[in-house]
Amino acid sequence: MDKSSSTERYIPMTTISSGKGIEIAPDIYSFTIQFVNVCFIGTAEKGWVLVDAGTPKSARKIFDEAEKRFGHNAKPEAIILTHAHFDHIGAIFELMEEWDVPIYGHSLELPYLTGQKNYPIPDRSVDKGLIAKISPLFPIEAIDLGHRVHELPSNGTVPHIEGWRWIYTPGHTEGHVSLFREIDRALIVGDAFVTVNQESLYEVITQKLEIHGPPKYLTPDWATSWQSVKTLENLHPLLAVTGHGQPVSGEWLKNNLAYLSKEFDKIAIPKQGNMFNNL
Incomplete structure (x- = not known):
């Protein structure tokens, strides 16, 4: 088994939400590590x-949060990866x-x-935001x-985890998936869409709530990304945990996801890019 900079290189960036957890449902818990969310699904009794x-060097935070939620020496049944970018496989x-x-x-x-x-080198030209500009420093x-x-x-x-199914939502990466549970229409999005402007350092730090497509600097296929957002909107989710930004639910989620699905070309797709498949 070989490590790489994707699991070894610490990125010195954080948000006001880092280290905080939110219980979205009795068996869904979102926990923010620096600028990305991991999700605990299930219970101590049922698994x-x-x-x-999470991000590189964050394992201790995940272990500690698991013990708080599930008890001493808590151990999951499995780890499910929405995709393999550094901030989702770091630990x-x-x-x-x-x-x-x-x-x-x-x-x-x-x-x-x-x-x-390896993933392609992030494209710094897709947006004027500071994170977009420094994105080529991110490990790929x-x-x-x-x-x-x-x-x-x-x-x-x-x-x-009974009752859940994975939904193929490519575009941000070739094999990106989201998770969906029909009984309560709960959605674990990964980065198919996010609820913060991930290109702006200020908005990432402050976690300003907004609907956005996947992070621009690491998304190579925008036509497919748009179709993935339409797929998720057609599920009519009632709550969603995104890989970046705040969990959302109810009318906010319904209205904003419909808006993103309809206006994706205006909201999400960058106006320029050196190497990516813009429409």
Whole structure:
């Protein structure tokens, strides 16, 4: 198993929400690490999974939060990855070594998790925001999880959490997935859309609530990203946990997701870009 800068390079950036958790439902808990959210799904009694693995050097924070929520020596049944960007797999090796549990991702994301393929260098030209400008400094190297990583079941179920299914939502990455539960229309979005302007350092720090498409500097396929947002809007979710920004629900989610789905070309797609597939 090979590490890379995607799990080793600490990014000195944070938000006012870092270190805070929000219970979205009795068995859904969002926890912010620096500028990204991980999600705990399940209960101590019935078992739980971790969705995404935070930023590099954040494992201790995840371990501590798991113990607070589920008890001493709490251990998930599995780790589910929405995708393999550095801020979603940063602590994966430490978590894997401590917990010894299977890790799941989409088949098209596995090359980034088995050392075969790096992501493209982020495109600093897509936006005037400071984070966009410094984004080429973000690590994009693949990691190799070896036999620990598995393909998500082809029938759409999510291992170890009953009632959930994974939804293929590519565009931000080739194998990006979101998770959905029909009974309460709960949605774990990953980065298919976000609720903060992820290109602006000020808005990331302050966590100003706004609907946005996926982070521009790391999204190579905008036509597919738009279709993924339409797919999620058609689920009519009642609550959503995004990879970046605040969890949202009710009328705010309904109205703003419909707006994003309709006006994606105006809201989300950058007007310029050096290498990305703009419409």
